[in-house]
Amino acid sequence: MENNDPTWVEALTGQEQDTIRKFYGAFNTRQPEILDEICSPGWKDIPLAPGQEDGPRGLQEIMRQLFTVCPDIRVVIHDIFGTHERAAVRASMEFTHINEMMGIPPTGRKVSVALHEFHYLKDGKLTHTWHLEDWFGLLMSSR
Numbered sequence: 001m002e003n004n005d006p007t008w009v010e011a012l013t014g015q016e017q018d019t020i021r022k023f024y025g026a027f028n029t030r031q032p033e034i035l036d037e038i039c040s041p042g043w044k045d046i047p048l049a050p051g052q053e054d055g056p057r058g059l060q061e062i063m064r065q066l067f068t069v070c071p072d073i074r075v076v077i078h079d080i081f082g083t084h085e086r087a088a089v090r091a092s093m094e095f096t097h098i099n100e101m102m103g104i105p106p107t108g109r110k111v112s113v114a115l116h117e118f119h120y121l122k123d124g125k126l127t128h129t130w131h132l133e134d135w136f137g138l139l140m141s142s143r
Helices: 014-028 032-038 056-069 136-141
Strands: 039-046 074-083 086-096 110-122 125-134
Touching: 014 032, 014 056, 014 074, 014 086, 014 110, 014 125, 032 039, 032 056, 039 056, 110 136
Parallel strands: 039 125
Antiparallel strands: 074 086, 086 110, 110 125
């Protein structure tokens, strides 16, 4: 919808919201290949993890590793907000700490890692994702 008011801000479209939900849903359904459908081929994951390949395939490999280390991992979306082609997400990654992770021995405790992410979209696909995970929850589970 076009509006001539210079203060008008277009909302996230339904397609954009669906794309974002599918992105996080790929963790819950254990289907990292969904990223091939919802991310542009040149999608940027910022910052990359050590050794992470650029593009969707890089995150797919990390997801597979997480599925092995944290078999009950799931992502819970708490908020999605933004404007057309720009979205912010507050979510959490939840799992039971049953395997060594980041050098921390398993505790058997439930862990919640806060996620704060910002997405750029074009034509309903993700083009960039800036993310910050608060791994303090994992550190606290070891105490």
